Amino acid sequence: MKKLNIVKIGGNIIENKLELDRFSKLFSTMEGPKILVHGGGKKASEISKKLGIAPKMHDGRRITDEAALDVAIMVYGGLTNKKMVAQLQSHGCNAIGMSGADGNAIQAHKRPVGTINYGFAGDIDQINAPVLKSMLELGLTPVFCALTHDQKGQLLNTNADTIASELAIGLSVDFEVTLYYCFELSGVLADVNNPSTLIKKIDFDEYEKLKSDGVIADGMLPKLHNCFHALQHDVNEVRIGNLTLFEKENSNYTTLTL
Structure with missing residues (x-):
């Protein structure tokens, strides 16, 4: 079976030109x-404020x-996505x-209204694997932003970690x-304030x-909920870490297994 790498990149890397x-x-x-899967929440909040639209959050989740x-x-779909695509094209x-x-x-x-109304937040139903497989076979690299749709003309804001997992x-x-979940930390840390406390392997227990x-x-x-959800549904391996994830001979990241 052919190997496929799916990478979700975090916002702190997206907003740092050198890191990006x-x-x-x-x-x-x-x-x-x-x-590749990316979000863009920080830039969205920045643009919202410039437009006089106050970002609304609840427990770290955006109300849309x-x-x-x-x-x-x-x-997501314009500014961040197209800049990302252009940069990747510049590297072949x-x-x-x-x-x-x-x-x-x-x-x-659209997520049903419960205790909190998250507005136009989307929960994923299905991935169109045949279309994506065809694109990959043509040598294309899809770069997904954090938007889905309901097949009725409505776009929905959807968590990028979840998109990558699904x-x-x-x-x-x-x-x-x-x-791969790539962000600013070297992986899962036993003490989030101490980089030397990296946990290299975590199983479900x-x-x-x-x-x-x-x-x-x-x-x-x-993030880890999405990781183990993926592993429980036949994804081969999940790795969490910073940019050194993609450097050969590096082993300083967290590997998740069942």
């Missing part, structure tokens, strides 16, 4: 078919009303910008998938223990 350029070079040199959705479409990677609506790649539904699951039938002990908390909770 370094990432683009490293990603472009990865052998074989690959997919109609105005916020328009900003997300402009920033034949990237193509994508949202979930393009090629009907990612179908989702893409990995949807394509695991046809590929041996390695899923250890994950449950680290959660109960409060070691895995805040923004790392949903």
Whole structure:
């Protein structure tokens, strides 16, 4: 079975020009078919404020009303996505910008209103694996922003970590998938303020223990939930770390296994 790398890049790298350029070079040199997923929440908040639209958050999650959705479409699908595609092209990677609506790649539904109304937030229903497989076979590298659609004309703001996980699951039938979550830390740390406390391997039992002990908390909770969700649905391997993830001979990152 052919190998496929799916990489989700974090916002702190996207907003740092030097780090982004370094990432683009490293990603472009990865052998074989690959997919990139990115968010853009920091830039969206910045643009929102310039437009006089106050970003709305709840427990670290963005509430996407109609105005916020328009900003997300402009920033995620336009500004950030196209800059990323152009940069990858400059390094010889034949990237193509994508949202979930393009090629009907990612179908989702608007999250039902519960205690909190998240507005136009999307929860994923299905990945269009045949279309993506065809693109990969043509030598194209899809670059997904954090937008999906409901097949009724509505775009939806969707968590980029979740998009990466669901893409990995949807394509695991046809590929041996390695899923990477690349951000500013070297991996999962026992002490988030101490880089030397990297945990190199975490299985599901250890994950449950680290959660109960409060070691895995805040923004790392949903990230690792997506990681183990992917592993439980036939994704081959998940790695979490910084840009050194893509440097040969490096082993300073966190590998997750069942």
